[in-house]
Structures are given as structure tokens and as C-alpha cells.
Amino acid sequence: MAPPTGPRAGRSNRPSQRGGTHSGTRGGGIGKRRGTPRTDRDGDVPMDSTSALNPPTGPSAHSARGNRGGRGGRGTRSSSRLAQNVRNYVSEQDGTARNAKPQPNKATLKIHGLKDSKAASNSDGGLRSLLDFLERKSSKERPITLGRGVIRGDHVWLKVNQADVPHLLRLNGYTYATAPLTIEETNEPIPGQGSKSTDGPESKPSETKDKLLAVLASRYNVEQKLLDLSALGADQTLFSMGAFESKALAEKSFKALMRLTATHYDSPAEKEAGIQAVTIANNDIHDVGEVFTLAHTLPRLRRLDLSGNKLEDLSKITKWRHEFRSLEELHIVGNPVTNLPNYPTQMVEWFPSLQILDGRRVRTPEEAAEALKAWFPAPLPRLPSNLRDGGNNVASTFLGGFFSMYDHDRLALARQFYDDDSAFSLNTGTESASNAYHNYSRNLDTIGVRNLSTQQRLFTGSNLIAELWARLPATRHPSLDLAEEWQIDCHTFPSLADPSGQGSAMGLAITVYSRFEEVDPTQQLAGTRQFSRSFILGPSKPGAPHPYRVISDELTLRAWTPQQTPTAAVQAPAVAPVPTAPVPAQPAVLDDVTRAQMIEELCRQTGMTPEYSRLCLAGAADWNFDLALRSFHEKRAELPPDAFAAPA
Amino acid sequence: MSANSHETNVRCSCEAAKSFVDWYYRQVNDAKSVSPGYVNGHAAYDRAGHPPADICINGLVVATPQEWEKLLEQQRQAPKQPDPNKRRVRYEVEGYDVHVINADYRFGAPQKMLDLHSPTDGVRMMMVLSVAGTVYFGTGRNKGDEYWEKQNFHDRFILVPNWDVIEKPGARHGRKYLIISHNYRAN
Numbered sequence: 001m002a003p004p005t006g007p008r009a010g011r012s013n014r015p016s017q018r019g020g021t022h023s024g025t026r027g028g029g030i031g032k033r034r035g036t037p038r039t040d041r042d043g044d045v046p047m048d049s050t051s052a053l054n055p056p057t058g059p060s061a062h063s064a065r066g067n068r069g070g071r072g073g074r075g076t077r078s079s080s081r082l083a084q085n086v087r088n089y090v091s092e093q094d095g096t097a098r099n100a101k102p103q104p105n106k107a108t109l110k111i112h113g114l115k116d117s118k119a120a121s122n123s124d125g126g127l128r129s130l131l132d133f134l135e136r137k138s139s140k141e142r143p144i145t146l147g148r149g150v151i152r153g154d155h156v157w158l159k160v161n162q163a164d165v166p167h168l169l170r171l172n173g174y175t176y177a178t179a180p181l182t183i184e185e186t187n188e189p190i191p192g193q194g195s196k197s198t199d200g201p202e203s204k205p206s207e208t209k210d211k212l213l214a215v216l217a218s219r220y221n222v223e224q225k226l227l228d229l230s231a232l233g234a235d236q237t238l239f240s241m242g243a244f245e246s247k248a249l250a251e252k253s254f255k256a257l258m259r260l261t262a263t264h265y266d267s268p269a270e271k272e273a274g275i276q277a278v279t280i281a282n283n284d285i286h287d288v289g290e291v292f293t294l295a296h297t298l299p300r301l302r303r304l305d306l307s308g309n310k311l312e313d314l315s316k317i318t319k320w321r322h323e324f325r326s327l328e329e330l331h332i333v334g335n336p337v338t339n340l341p342n343y344p345t346q347m348v349e350w351f352p353s354l355q356i357l358d359g360r361r362v363r364t365p366e367e368a369a370e371a372l373k374a375w376f377p378a379p380l381p382r383l384p385s386n387l388r389d390g391g392n393n394v395a396s397t398f399l400g401g402f403f404s405m406y407d408h409d410r411l412a413l414a415r416q417f418y419d420d421d422s423a424f425s426l427n428t429g430t431e432s433a434s435n436a437y438h439n440y441s442r443n444l445d446t447i448g449v450r451n452l453s454t455q456q457r458l459f460t461g462s463n464l465i466a467e468l469w470a471r472l473p474a475t476r477h478p479s480l481d482l483a484e485e486w487q488i489d490c491h492t493f494p495s496l497a498d499p500s501g502q503g504s505a506m507g508l509a510i511t512v513y514s515r516f517e518e519v520d521p522t523q524q525l526a527g528t529r530q531f532s533r534s535f536i537l538g539p540s541k542p543g544a545p546h547p548y549r550v551i552s553d554e555l556t557l558r559a560w561t562p563q564q565t566p567t568a569a570v571q572a573p574a575v576a577p578v579p580t581a582p583v584p585a586q587p588a589v590l591d592d593v594t595r596a597q598m599i600e601e602l603c604r605q606t607g608m609t610p611e612y613s614r615l616c617l618a619g620a621a622d623w624n625f626d627l628a629l630r631s632f633h634e635k636r637a638e639l640p641p642d643a644f645a646a647p648a
Numbered sequence: 649m650s651a652n653s654h655e656t657n658v659r660c661s662c663e664a665a666k667s668f669v670d671w672y673y674r675q676v677n678d679a680k681s682v683s684p685g686y687v688n689g690h691a692a693y694d695r696a697g698h699p700p701a702d703i704c705i706n707g708l709v710v711a712t713p714q715e716w717e718k719l720l721e722q723q724r725q726a727p728k729q730p731d732p733n734k735r736r737v738r739y740e741v742e743g744y745d746v747h748v749i750n751a752d753y754r755f756g757a758p759q760k761m762l763d764l765h766s767p768t769d770g771v772r773m774m775m776v777l778s779v780a781g782t783v784y785f786g787t788g789r790n791k792g793d794e795y796w797e798k799q800n801f802h803d804r805f806i807l808v809p810n811w812d813v814i815e816k817p818g819a820r821h822g823r824k825y826l827i828i829s830h831n832y833r834a835n
Contacts, residue, residue, distance in 0.1 A: 322730060325796070352728075374728040376786035376796040377737045379834055380719055383707030421650035429743040429780055443743035445669075449662035458747070460653040489704050489831050493806060495755040495774060504754070509776070511804045511831045532802040532833070534778050536749050551652075552747040554778045558800060 107165050110186045111156040117179035125151050126177070131158075133176055138167040150190065157190040211237055212253075212260055225274060227261065229254075230281040230305070251290055258297040272300045279305035281331070287316040295323035302326055307358075308334040314346055321350040325375055328368070329356040385488040394548065395490040395510050396480075398537065403477040406469075407516075414466035417550045419541060424465045425458050426472075426555040436473050437557055465553075474598075476517040476626075487513040496551070499541040507551070508537040518560065519625065524601045526625070530558035598625050606632050612643040651751035651767040658748070660770025664825050665746035665777050668807065671823070673739050673779075676720060677789075683713040687826040692811035696756035702829045716830075726786065733788035739801065740791060741781040750774035753808060758815055772809055775825070779803040783834055801834040 111130070119126030131146050138144045144167060149158040160168060165185060172183040215237050219228045232254070233244055243253035265271035275298055280291055288311070294301075301324055311317060314337060330347060332338055338358065348354055348362050352371040355363045363371065389395035398417075405413040418424070425442040428435060441447075442457035459465045478485040489511045496507040515530045536552040595617070602613040602625065617628045651657060668685075675682045686701040687693050703710040710716050720737075729735045752767035753774040765771040779802070786796025806829035813822040 373725070375726055376729065376734065377724050377726050379783075379785060379797065379799055380706050380723055381708075382833075382835070386704055386707040386709065388709075421652060423653060423747045425745055425747070427743045427745040427778070427780070441743075442745050444662055444665060444745055445741060445743050449666045450659070454662050455655065455658055458653060458658060460650075487707065487833055487835075489707060489833070491702050491704065491829065493702065493829050494699070495750065495753065495808070497750045497752050507749070509804070509806060509829055509831070511802070511833070513802065513833050513835065530800070530835075532778070532780065532804075534776060534804045534831075536747075536776050536806075538749075552749050552776050554745050554747060554776065554804075556743065556745070556778055556780045556802060558780070 105162045106159050107162050108186050108188070108190060109158045109160055109165070109168060110184050110188070111158065112154060112182040113176060113179045114151070114156050114181075115154050115179075117177035119177040127151055127156060130156060130176060134168060134171060137171050137174065138164065140167070144168070152191045159190075208241070208256075209260065211241060212256055213264075216257060216260060216264075220275075225276040226303075227275050227278045229257070230279045230283065230308075232280075232283055247290075254291055255293050258293040262297045271298070276301065277303035277305075277329075279331075280309075281305045281334075282308040285309040285311065287311070287319070289319045292319055295320055299323065300326040303329040305331040306335065307331045311335040311337045313337050313340060314343065317347075317350075324351055324353075325372065326353050327351045328353050330354055331358055333358045382487075384483065385486060386490075387488060388491040389508060389510075390492045390506075394508055394537070395488065398535075398548070399488065399510070399512065400480050403480065407474075407476050410469040411466045414462040414469065416545050417548075418462035418465055418553075419544060419549050420461045422462060422465065422550050422553065423458055423460050424468070424550075424553040424555070426557060428557045435557075435560065440468060440472075473518050478514065478516070485514055496536075496538045499539055505539050508535075508548070510535040510537065519597060519601065524597055524604065525562045526601070527560045527562040529560040532556045532558075598628075601625070602628060602632070605629065607644050608632070608639075609643060612639070652748040654751065654768040654770075656768055656770040657751050657773055661746045661748050661773055661775050664773070664775065664807070665744060668777065668805070668823070668825060669741055669744050669779055673741055677736075677738055679721075679724060681717060682720075683717060685823055685827055686713040686830070687808065687828045688713055690810060690812055690826060692756045692758070692815075693826070698756060698828070701827050703832075704830070705832045706834065723785075729786070733793060734786045734796065736784075736787050736789060738784045738787050738789070738793075738795075739781060740784065741779055743781070744777060744779040746775050746777045748773045749776050749806075755808065757809070757811055761809075761811060761815060771814060773807075773825075775807045777803075777805045777807060779805070799834040801832065804831040805829065 111134075114120060114126050114130050117126060117130075119129050122129060127149055131149055135144055135146050144160075144164045147159055149156050151157075169183055169185065171181065174181050215235060216227070220226070221228060232238055233250075238244065238253060241253075242249070244250045261275070262271065265274055278294065278298060278301055280294070283291075285291060285306070286309075288306075304324065304327055309332075311332065312335075316337065317332075330351065332343075332347075337343055344357055344362065347357050352375050353368045355361060355365060355368050387395055402413065402417070405416075426437055426440055427443040428437045428441040429443065440457055442454065444454065447453045447457075459468050480486060490508060492506050492508050494504065494506055496505045498505040512533045512535070513531075515528050517526065518529050519526050533556070534552070534554045535550055537548045538551045540547055540549040595614075598617055599610055599613045602608065602617060603610055606613065606616075606629070608616065613628075616632055617625070672682060672685060674680075675685075683689075686703075687698055688700045700711070701713065703713065703716050705716060705719055710719065724735075724737050726735045751773055753772045754762060757772065761772065781801055782798055783801045784793075784795040784798045787793045805827050807825040808828050810823055810826045813824055
């Protein structure tokens with residue numbers, strides 16, 4: 001019998017391994033793609049080898065099906081096929097794109113004859129049906145799956161597993177769609193299309209990266225936060241790198257530039273702040289799809305210049321219509337699309353923040369803010385403090401004394417407003433373990449509700465509370481007069497227990513949101529920490545110094561932000577004037593550790609010796625760091641040279 | 649030391665807090681109703697004449713839980729956004745803490761409950777719960793999804809026993825504690 005002819009697979013009853021869609025090679029339904037199923041004597045298909053060897057004992061069909069049964073067998077089959085496909089794909093990528101890695105178990109086949117076959121007129125040049133044909137013919141003993149293959153000149157180039165080579169070489173001389181096939185193994189590299197990356201064949205990737213980074217650097221305007229990518233085709237560096245030899249290469253080069261731009265910044269926020277404007281004018285762009293990556297690299301771009309390109313109509317811009325939600329200014333002049341009557345309306349519709357189009361104002365900032373609302377969920381409006389404390393201003397009076405005492409005399413504070421039943425705990429959210437509060441944090445989300453710490457970190461009674469407070473970093477809250485620094489909500493509520501044991505009493509729930517300055521003891525840095533604090537006030541027991549007491553005090557600490565420079569640390573106290581309330585001469589809250597830290601920090605900031613720093617802090621400044629720093633700056637000229645640790 | 653910090657009460661309050669937090673933020677994130685969590689409309693409290701829950705949202709006093717739900721709905725609006733992963737509002741709880749503030753809570757309690765549970769049984773508790781976290785706007789369903797904007801949020805709830813549920817022996821369903829006060833701030 002003559003060699004099998006054509007893609008219709010004369011003799012073979014083996015279905016295609018490829019599952020192609022080409023009409024001439026369709027190998028049947030999904031079920032037929034599997035290898036020849038084994039059948040038992042009754043013609044039943046065994047579910048898997050295990051079940052074939054061990055007939056089910058009793059009514060355990062359920063387990064055979066559920067655990068290792070049909071699904072298992074089929075899964076293994078398809079997953080191995082998938083794995084092979086992936087391997088083939090990857091190896092092909094390696095072969096054509098990099099051409100570098102030696103692949104010991106891969107061989108390259110060169111197949112001639114497709115050009116002369118009838119299949120050559122197919123849309124893909126007949127490649128797919130040829131591969132189907134080869135798969136089918138070669139899979140006599142075991143299924144063989146082929147990779148994608150490429151047509152280069154008169155040949156089809158194909159990477160295959162070494163083990164499959166003999167099976168495929170056997171097909172040499174077969175007739176495929178009226179043309180004889182020549183199949184040979186070769187050591188020649190597959191002639192590439194994408195084998196040339198932007199850097200040309202010799203240069204290394206790192207050099208390319210450096211060159212591209214230099215291009216980016218030279219095109220970045222730091223004042224305007226503008227990345228000028230206009231007329232890239234005229235860029236000598238890029239041109240010399242061969243970045244524009246083809247359309248595909250030009251797009252790749254642009255992607256590479258975008259990738260480098262993105263990796264250059266540590267966080268999206270930094271990127272956003274660093275690049276606010278981009279121009280890609282005069283780049284011969286026909287469709288924004290060619291530079292689509294820009295939208296993903298810089299999603300919050302404010303100004304974009306597309307002028308002088310070749311965008312013909314709105315369909316060439318549609319790919320970006322769900323991008324650039326922050327775009328305020330857009331220039332498209334010099335593109336044919338601008339002549340269309342509905343062009344401005346469409347741009348305004350697509351880009352909700354757009355205010356200036358081709359130099360004309362199309363929206364006010366307010367209108368833009370309103371338009372953007374339709375695109376993203378927006379936070380609820382914020383109102384100032386809501387004080388409903390029953391007309392006696394209990395909350396204002398209480399808080400007015402509370403925070404200045406918390407900053408200066410925590411022991412006295414605990415004695416005044418807390419009794420044996422008062423509870424205090426703090427909670428630091430998910431912040432890193434390095435902060436001073438971490439070991440006391442009663443965050444039920446992180447320690448777990450059954451942890452013993454839920455008891456240990458609940459501080460009950462004024463003594464325990466004062467003891468804990470003494471261990472916490474020194475703080476400085478802004479004055480309550482600065483209303484914008486504080487959000488205080490409070491209201492009264494019924495049904496607290498009356499301390500007399502008779503009936504119930506009204507309580508006052510106060511929730512405070514603000515920030516305080518804090519010297520972080522672990523880093524010896526001054527910084528600001530946001531916090532919220534929830535108080536439950538109730539009537540005091542008889543004989544207490546105040547008619548009300550704190551029943552519950554929950555402090556929630558937020559992120560701590562360091563102050564950038566020592567200068568900032570000096571300026572910051574302006575927000576928090578020294579309280580005029582009588583303050584004890586020696587704040588009890590400062591333990592020796594905190595003092596040592598303050599001394600160290602003052603040394604660092606002033607260059608004074610530890611001894612002089614201590615004197616400066618202990619003197620008129622009364623362990624107030626900012627006062628000490630201020631007095632240092634005032635008296636700097638009078639200080640003897642030996643006050644400084646090293647000659648200035 | 650008062651009954652408020654009794655071991656059983658501390659344990660029960662922590663467990664109640666966890667169950668409440670899990671439920672509440674799941675409802676909010678799934679755009680489901682949170683109204684049943686408030687004291688309003690619960691029979692035992694209605695009968696005893698308890699005032700409606702005090703709800704204060706970013707400084708605005710809101711009359712009913714339904715109005716708060718409307719605000720949440722308003723916050724979720726993004727009619728033009730085609731991408732479901734840029735349309736959501738997601739609350740992520742990063743920490744919470746609870747104190748018992750009245751271990752001998754009696755309001756609206758059936759006599760049976762007063763007889764049955766002493767103040768150290770971890771049942772008749774009035775609690776204050778603080779929850780802190782981050783709220784993401786214009787994001788997807790999952791943690792770590794990209795977002796358009798984020799804020800810190802802080803919720804403070806005062807919770808009281810839900811007699812209707814606790815009273816039934818072996819009650820497994822329904823909220824065991826109800827909100828009588830809710831303070832919300834997002835910055």
C-alpha cells in the first residue's frame with residue numbers, strides 16, 4: 001500500500017492529538033482524543049489500573065469513583081498533556097526568543113514540503129494541519145504531542161523531544177496533501193523573527209537596560225514631573241539599538257521603557273508623584289493599543305500629550321476609555337480624529353477627570369470631581385466633632401484636662417479619673433512588632449480571643465494602669481483649642497450599673513480621633529502617631545475626687561510617621577503650645593530609659609556631649625525635648641567648645 | 649476587682665466580639681443588611697421601651713440603621729464603572745478590642761435570665777467594642793486587590809445582650825448581642 005496520503009488519515013483510527021479546528025483534520029469529539037481505551041473482557045472500560053487489578057470488594061464503588069476513579073485517570077491524562085504543552089511552549093520560547101540555552105533533550109526538526117502541498121493555502125500556511133498530520137502518524141506506539149512550530153522560508157522548524165525524533169523521522173518521505181515531505185534532524189538554530197531583541201545580537205540584557213534607563217533619564221523633566229517620550233523614532237540611542245526595525249519591535253521597546261519606568265519607583269504612590277505628565281507626541285501611533293502599557297504603568301497620569309500621531313477615528317482610542325481616571329489634560333491635536341464632530345464629547349465622556357482638551361477647558365475641577373464619582377465609590381463626607389454630652393460639657397471638661405495630664409503626669413491622671421474597676425487596654429493594629437506598644441497590644445484579631453493575653457493585657461485598676469502608662473513612650477497631644485486636629489464624638493447612654501449598687505446610671509461614651517507626637521524609643525526618632533481613643537465615663541463611687549470616672553479606656557494606635565528632618569522637629573511644637581495648666585515640676589512619667597533616649601536624641605541633633613545634653617534637658621526645659629532644643633539654639637553661641645562631642 | 653474583668657466575662661466578651669466583628673464586616677462587605685444587629689425593632693427591648701440605637705457616622709447622627717445602610721449604599725455607588733474589581737468598597741479589620749462595662753446588665757431582661765445568670769456568667773454583659781482597620785474604595789473582593797482610594801476607619805460599638813435569642817435554650821442562631829451605640833469615623 002502506498003504511503004498514507006493527505007490529511008484525511010486513511011488507515012489510522014487514531015484521533016488527532018491536537019484537537020485542531022481545521023476542517024480537514026478534525027479528529028472527532030473530545031472523548032476520542034484520549035489514547036485507545038483499554039477494555040476488559042465484557043468491553044467495559046476500567047476506571048483506572050488500580051480498579052482493574054483489584055475488583056471492588058462490596059459496595060465501595062463510591063470510593064473508587066471518588067478517589068482514584070475516572071476523574072483521576074482523566075485528570076492525569078489531561079494534566080500530563082497540559083504539562084507537555086507547557087513544556088513545548090516554553091522550549092519553543094527559548095528556542096526562538098533567546099536562542100541561548102542548550103536543551104539536551106530537545107532536537108530541532110526541519111521539514112520541507114509544506115509549501116508545495118495543497119494545505120499551503122490555509123490561513124496559517126497549513127502549519128497546523130501539518131502538525132496534526134505528523135502527530136497522528138507518529139503516535140503509533142505512544143501519543144506524541146508537538147509544539148507550535150514555525151514556518152521560515154521553505155521549511156517548517158519544529159522543536160521536539162529527543163525521544164520522539166525516531167518516530168517523526170520515520171515519516172520522512174510520506175506524502176502530505178499531495179506533496180512529499182522531507183523531514184530531517186538538524187543542529188542549525190531556528191532562524192528567528194523575534195530572536196533579535198532590541199539590543200541587537202551581541203549586547204547583554206543589562207547593557208540594554210542601562211541604555212534604556214539613560215534614555216528615560218534624559219527624557220525626564222523633574223520640575224514638570226514630565227516624561228517626554230515624544231518622537232522616539234528620532235532618538236539616536238534607541239535607533240542605534242535597532243528598536244524601530246519593525247512595528248513589533250517598536251512596541252516591545254515601548255513596553256520595555258514602561259517596565260523600567262514602573263520598576264524605578266518603590267511604590268505606586270511614589271510613581272504617581274514622580275510622573276504626572278507624559279508626552280508621546282509624534283510617534284506615528286495609529287492606535288493607542290500600540291502604547292497601551294502606558295495606561296497600566298501610569299494609571300493616575302494627570303497630563304498626556306498624544307499630538308502629531310496618526311489616530312484616525314475614535315475606535316483607535318477606545319482601548320483607553322476605561323483607563324486614566326485621573327487624566328486632567330489631554331492633547332490630541334494633529335491627529336485626524338480631531339476633525340470628527342463628536343470627538344470632544346466622547347473624550348469628555350471617556351475621561352472623567354478631563355478638564356483641558358487640546359488647550360480648551362471642557363470641565364471645571366468641580367465638574368470633574370462630580371464626573372469621577374460615577375466611576376469609583378467615594379468616601380462619606382466628614383463632619384466635625386459631634387458633642388452631645390448632656391448640656392454639662394462633661395466631655396469637653398474631662399478631655400481638656402485629660403490629654404495635657406496624659407502628656408505630663410500620667411500617675412496623677414490615673415489617680416484622679418480611674419478607680420479599681422477602670423479598665424484600660426491598647427491595640428496597635430497590624431503594625432510591625434518593633435514598636436514600643438507591641439508587647440501590650442490587646443488586638444484580639446492578632447492575639448486570638450482564647451489567648452491568655454486577653455486577660456494579661458487588660459489592665460484593671462488605677463495602679464496597674466499607671467504602671468503601664470509609665471512604660472509607654474512620652475507623648476504630646478495637640479491643644480484641644482485646635483479644633484481641626486480633633487474629631488470628638490460623644491453621647492450619653494443608659495443602663496450602666498450605679499456604683500451605689502442601686503438601679504442604673506447614665507454613661508457617657510466619648511470617641512476621640514487625633515494624633516500625638518511621640519519619640520519612638522526603639523529608633524530614637526521623633527514622629528507623629530495617629531490614634532483613636534474610646535472612653536466610657538460613668539458616675540464615681542462615693543469619695544472619689546471627681547463625680548465621674550473612666551470605666552473603660554480603649555486606645556487604638558495607628559501608623560507612626562517619622563519627622564523628616566531635625567528642622568521639622570523644631571518647628572513642630574508650634575502646634576502644641578506648652579500647657580498653661582499647673583504642671584508638676586518633675587513629670588513622673590519619664591523613666592530613666594526615656595530620659596536616656598531623649599539625651600541620645602539631643603546629642604544626635606545638636607552634636608553636644610551627652611553630659612551637656614543632659615544638663616540642657618534637666619534645666620529650664622524640664623525634660624521637654626522641644627524646649628531643650630529651642631534653648632540650645634538660643635544659647636548655642638554661649639556654649640563652651642567642650643560642650644560639643646566633636647569639633648564642628 | 650469588679651465583675652467586669654472577671655475571667656469568664658473577659659473570655660465571653662472576647663468571643664462575642666469576634667463573632668460580632670466577623671458577622672458585621674462580612675455583611676457590610678457583601679452589601680447585606682446590618683440592621684438586625686441594632687437594638688431597634690427587637691421585641692424584648694421594644695417592650696421595655698429602650699431608645700433606638702445611637703448611630704453617629706463621621707459626625708452625622710443617623711436616625712435608624714436603615715439610614716446607615718443607605719449611606720453605605722451611597723458610598724458604594726459607581727454606576728459607570730464596568731470593572732467589578734474596581735467597584736467595591738471593602739472594609740478590612742486590622743484590630744479590635746472589647747471591654748465589659750456592665751457585667752450586671754438588666755435592661756429588658758426577663759426575670760428568668762436574672763435568676764439564671766449571675767454577673768460573672770459572661771451572659772448579661774454590656775460591652776464596648778473598638779474596631780480599627782482600612783477601608784478600600786474602588787477595589788475587588790479580595791485582600792490585596794488594587795484600589796482607587798483608601799482610608800483608616802474606626803468603629804466603636806456598645807453592645808447589649810439580645811434577650812430574644814439568649815433566652816431560648818441552646819440558641820445557636822441569631823445575634824447574641826445588639827448594638828445600642830455605634831460611632832464611625834473614616835479618615
